Amino acid sequence: MIKRFLIIVSLLIPFIPCHALSEARQEIVAVQSMRVAPYEEAIKGFKSLCDATITRLVISELKGADVVEKIHEIRPDLVLAIGMGALSRVKAIHDIPVVYLMILDPRSILSGGRNITGVSMNIPQERQLRTLSKALPDIKTIGLLYDPERTGYLAKGARNAAREIGLKLVANEVHRSREVPPLIEDMRGKIDVFWMLPDLTVITPETVEFLLLFSLENKIPILSFSEKYVELGALMSIGIDTFDMGCQAGDMAKAILSGRDVTNVQQVDARKAVMWINLKVARKLGITIDEKIIRKARVIN
Amino acid sequence: MRLNLLKTLNENFGIKVFAIFTLFFFIISSCFTSFFIHHQSKCLKDTLIKNGKLLTRILAHSSKIGVFSENEELLKVPVEGAFQKEGVLEVSVFNLEGGLLAKQERPKIRGPGESVKRDKMSMNRIFDKIKESMSLFYLEGNSKVEFWSPVVSRSGYSMEGSLFFREGSFQRRDRIIGFVGITVDKGMLNKRLNDLLFKSILIGIIFLVIGSGVTYLVVRGITKPLNRLTEGVKTLGMGEVVEKVPIETKDEVGRLARAFNDMSESLNRRERALRESEERYKELADSIADVFFAMDKDLKYTYWNKASEELIGIAAKDAIGKSLYEIFPDIPETRRAGRVYLDVLREKKHQSFTNEYHLGGKDFVFEISAYPSGTGLSVYVKDITKRKQAEEELRRSQERLRNLADHLQSVREEERTNIAREIHDELGQALTGLKMDLSWLTKRIPEDQKPVLEKIREMSNLTGTTLKIVQRISTELRPGLLDDLGLVAAIEWQAEEFQNKTGVKCKLTVNAEDIVVDGKRASALFRIFQETLTNVARHAQATRVTVSLKEKDGNLDLIVRDNGKGITKEQISDPKSFGLIGIRERVHPWEGEVEISGKSSKGTMVRVRIPIRH
Numbered sequence: 001m002i003k004r005f006l007i008i009v010s011l012l013i014p015f016i017p018c019h020a021l022s023e024a025r026q027e028i029v030a031v032q033s034m035r036v037a038p039y040e041e042a043i044k045g046f047k048s049l050c051d052a053t054i055t056r057l058v059i060s061e062l063k064g065a066d067v068v069e070k071i072h073e074i075r076p077d078l079v080l081a082i083g084m085g086a087l088s089r090v091k092a093i094h095d096i097p098v099v100y101l102m103i104l105d106p107r108s109i110l111s112g113g114r115n116i117t118g119v120s121m122n123i124p125q126e127r128q129l130r131t132l133s134k135a136l137p138d139i140k141t142i143g144l145l146y147d148p149e150r151t152g153y154l155a156k157g158a159r160n161a162a163r164e165i166g167l168k169l170v171a172n173e174v175h176r177s178r179e180v181p182p183l184i185e186d187m188r189g190k191i192d193v194f195w196m197l198p199d200l201t202v203i204t205p206e207t208v209e210f211l212l213l214f215s216l217e218n219k220i221p222i223l224s225f226s227e228k229y230v231e232l233g234a235l236m237s238i239g240i241d242t243f244d245m246g247c248q249a250g251d252m253a254k255a256i257l258s259g260r261d262v263t264n265v266q267q268v269d270a271r272k273a274v275m276w277i278n279l280k281v282a283r284k285l286g287i288t289i290d291e292k293i294i295r296k297a298r299v300i301n
Numbered sequence: 302m303r304l305n306l307l308k309t310l311n312e313n314f315g316i317k318v319f320a321i322f323t324l325f326f327f328i329i330s331s332c333f334t335s336f337f338i339h340h341q342s343k344c345l346k347d348t349l350i351k352n353g354k355l356l357t358r359i360l361a362h363s364s365k366i367g368v369f370s371e372n373e374e375l376l377k378v379p380v381e382g383a384f385q386k387e388g389v390l391e392v393s394v395f396n397l398e399g400g401l402l403a404k405q406e407r408p409k410i411r412g413p414g415e416s417v418k419r420d421k422m423s424m425n426r427i428f429d430k431i432k433e434s435m436s437l438f439y440l441e442g443n444s445k446v447e448f449w450s451p452v453v454s455r456s457g458y459s460m461e462g463s464l465f466f467r468e469g470s471f472q473r474r475d476r477i478i479g480f481v482g483i484t485v486d487k488g489m490l491n492k493r494l495n496d497l498l499f500k501s502i503l504i505g506i507i508f509l510v511i512g513s514g515v516t517y518l519v520v521r522g523i524t525k526p527l528n529r530l531t532e533g534v535k536t537l538g539m540g541e542v543v544e545k546v547p548i549e550t551k552d553e554v555g556r557l558a559r560a561f562n563d564m565s566e567s568l569n570r571r572e573r574a575l576r577e578s579e580e581r582y583k584e585l586a587d588s589i590a591d592v593f594f595a596m597d598k599d600l601k602y603t604y605w606n607k608a609s610e611e612l613i614g615i616a617a618k619d620a621i622g623k624s625l626y627e628i629f630p631d632i633p634e635t636r637r638a639g640r641v642y643l644d645v646l647r648e649k650k651h652q653s654f655t656n657e658y659h660l661g662g663k664d665f666v667f668e669i670s671a672y673p674s675g676t677g678l679s680v681y682v683k684d685i686t687k688r689k690q691a692e693e694e695l696r697r698s699q700e701r702l703r704n705l706a707d708h709l710q711s712v713r714e715e716e717r718t719n720i721a722r723e724i725h726d727e728l729g730q731a732l733t734g735l736k737m738d739l740s741w742l743t744k745r746i747p748e749d750q751k752p753v754l755e756k757i758r759e760m761s762n763l764t765g766t767t768l769k770i771v772q773r774i775s776t777e778l779r780p781g782l783l784d785d786l787g788l789v790a791a792i793e794w795q796a797e798e799f800q801n802k803t804g805v806k807c808k809l810t811v812n813a814e815d816i817v818v819d820g821k822r823a824s825a826l827f828r829i830f831q832e833t834l835t836n837v838a839r840h841a842q843a844t845r846v847t848v849s850l851k852e853k854d855g856n857l858d859l860i861v862r863d864n865g866k867g868i869t870k871e872q873i874s875d876p877k878s879f880g881l882i883g884i885r886e887r888v889h890p891w892e893g894e895v896e897i898s899g900k901s902s903k904g905t906m907v908r909v910r911i912p913i914r915h
Contacts (some may be wrong), residue, residue: 206454
């Protein structure tokens with residue numbers, strides 16, 4: 001029976017109109033600055049929800065070709081921009097809906113483009129602080145450094161969130177990376193935990209190294225934004241789930257492709273946070289974390 | 302001195318081996334020490350460079366944050382840490398612009414030839430070099446090594462994504478944020494090398510001393526039995542009895558010692574046998590009554606038997622080793638003996654001679670026989686004084702006998718002549734008278750007395766026959782022809798008589814009508830001729846005889862040849878051939894010669910030569 005059906009279908013295929021097929025599978029161009037594992041994970045999440053044909057454009061592999069021109073040649077139904085590098089290129093497109101993801105602060109480069117929406121990597125500061133308070137209930141003062149030009153908005157959010165929760169925040173501005181070590185040294189004895197923000201001025205290999213040494217020497221735990229630093233020696237991190245972020249973007253793309261106007265699709269923050277805890281560091285710092293928290297977290301032991 | 306050393310080296314196996322091994326150990330020790338020092342020098346230098354590089358890298362790494370933040374406090378610990386390292390003279394840290402951030406140095410840093418501080422230009426050249434290569438390098442001076450390294454920072458995160466995700470996901474680029482320099486003292490390296498050299502040389506010397514000691518013991522272990530063997534061989538060479546050499550090992554030396562013992566035993570046996578043999582020969586030579594001695598090629602006595610001692614009066618121990626002229630006086634006899642001995646030595650041929658000596662007041666005649674030998678010559682001296690005396694006596698006796706025989710012959714011949722003459726004269730005349738008497742009787746007796754007449758006639762005939770016999774006997778006893786007509790006529794008569802009696806044809810050849818020779822010689826020659834013809838008739842079985850009588854060069858040659866069976870050599874020398882002996886004796890008074898020869902079936906020839914006059 002199945003065999004007979006397949007034969008009939010195969011005979012009818014030449015007579016199906018082309019436009020009918022094109023209508024059935026919409027095309028998405030996914031632009032990414034390079035092929036890296038987190039981006040691939042995010043694309044997997046995206047694909048898991050959006051059943052469209054995805055053409056991949058990796059900027060590092062285009063050998064100088066103009067991405068925007070390429071996209072215009074393809075004329076996709078939607079452009080998926082993965083990462084800041086990709087978004088900074090495709091923001092010049094105005095006639096095709098653009099969904100971004102894996103971007104920390106899209107507002108820094110977007111100037112009100114109406115065809116652009118997406119998911120930022122930002123996890124609300126209040127949520128992060130609440131999670132931190134649960135894990136380390138004894139903390140009172142949190143220190144952080146920020147470059148007002150880069151993460152001023154995050155510092156502002158942190159300050160608000162701390163006030164909301166009832167914690168004291170010592171936030172110092174940094175304008176050059178080399179200012180970081182003395183500023184951190186100044187925080188010795190003044191803070192209970194250091195909150196590491198994703199700031200390109202504050203976070204350099206040297207500052208990270210200094211910060212981690214500072215943490216160990218002064219038994220001041222570090223709250224980071226990526227498990228990468230937890231592996232290096234930070235106590236815990238509250239970061240994004242790249243697959244879930246892809247899923248979030250996939251939902252958005254699906255809605256847009258199904259005819260919803262881009263302007264009606266809200267730019268959102270990452271909805272799922274992943275907590276990592278380094279229990280080895282916790283032991284060295286003499287910190288005991290509640291088992292309930294540990295069960296919810298991904299643990300480095 | 303040097304020659305003595307070389308001679309000692311050449312002659313002493315132990316010293317030679319010891320010297321070679323010591324030299325070998327010295328060379329090995331030197332090579333090993335040189336190699337070790339060279340290797341250790343390289344290793345120490347490599348280690349210095351390696352440690353310097355490592356220290357500089359560690360300093361560069363540990364001072365990264367301090368350089369990054371240009372914070373002297375943060376640089377203090379790493380700089381001090383590096384400076385604590387042994388041999389480090391200076392540690393300095395610079396920022397990217399070349400500004401000095403931290404520095405520690407020891408006063409010793411500048412050597413005599415390196416007192417000038419690095420100026421700004423040279424520092425900039427170093428920094429430029431580091432920037433260009435992005436890697437560590439070192440500058441080696443006479444007394445120090447400078448290590449320079451960049452302080453490298455991983456580039457700041459260029460993208461937000463790189464803040465979140467693990468390294469490797471995003472491109473990173475290293476950048477230099479400063480420089481570190483460490484100066485290390487090479488004096489430490491040199492000190493270590495010197496210490497090492499001293500220790501190596503000390504070890505080499507100890508090794509050399511131990512090696513030499515071991516070599517000495519080993520060589521002694523080899524040469525000691527060899528020396529014993531050498532001593533044994535020397536003792537053997539001197540002909541003494543050697544005790545057995547102890548066999549201490551089973552190796553080649555032990556086998557040599559065993560072989561030596563076997564050889565020594567064998568030689569001892571042989572020597573004993575030789576000595577016994579020599580004793581026997583000596584005893585034998587001493588037992589003979591004649592003088593026997595041996596001489597070497599210089600005519601020095603090497604053996605002297607007992608008879609020599611007794612005869613010459615010199616003991617063997619005094620004679621042996623002395624020369625001919627030290628024993629015997631330099632007289633012609635001694636010189637003659639010396640010449641003969643030298644001839645024998647030269648020609649390797651035996652010679653005998655007779656020498657007369659006056660020894661101990663007596664005259665001696667020695668028959669000396671010299672025989673060549675392997676070492677010189679052996680001389681056998683026989684005292685023939687008595688023999689010579691006996692020979693002289695015999696000769697005299699023979700002479701007397703000959704004289705007697707000659708005398709007897711003369712007497713006999715004379716007697717025969719007298720008898721012949723008496724028979725011829727007395728008996729012949731009596732018989733002639735008798736015959737004449739019988740003839741007279743015949744005439745006186747009548748005719749009728751026939752029987753008497755017959756008897757008388759018979760008596761007359763008998764008388765005539767007897768007269769003829771008397772004549773014959775008389776002739777045979779002494780041919781009258783010999784005395785009356787001479788030798789030639791007598792020979793002719795005898796030849797005719799022989800032919801008539803025997804029927805053997807006899808041809809006589811005489812080269813002179815008349816040969817004048819005295820009666821005795823004529824008589825002797827005639828008798829020889831008669832004897833010869835008698836032998837022909839008795840033994841030759843000849844049919845023809847030729848006789849030749851010649852006078853030549855004062856000699857009278859009589860040659861008689863026949864064609865008979867020929868006389869043999871045995872017959873010629875047969876002592877029972879009295880006829881031939883008589884022939885020889887007859888010519889002896891005149892020193893005549895007799896030659897008798899024969900060829901089988903060819904005949905015999907007798908040749909007699911007698912000088913006609915003295």
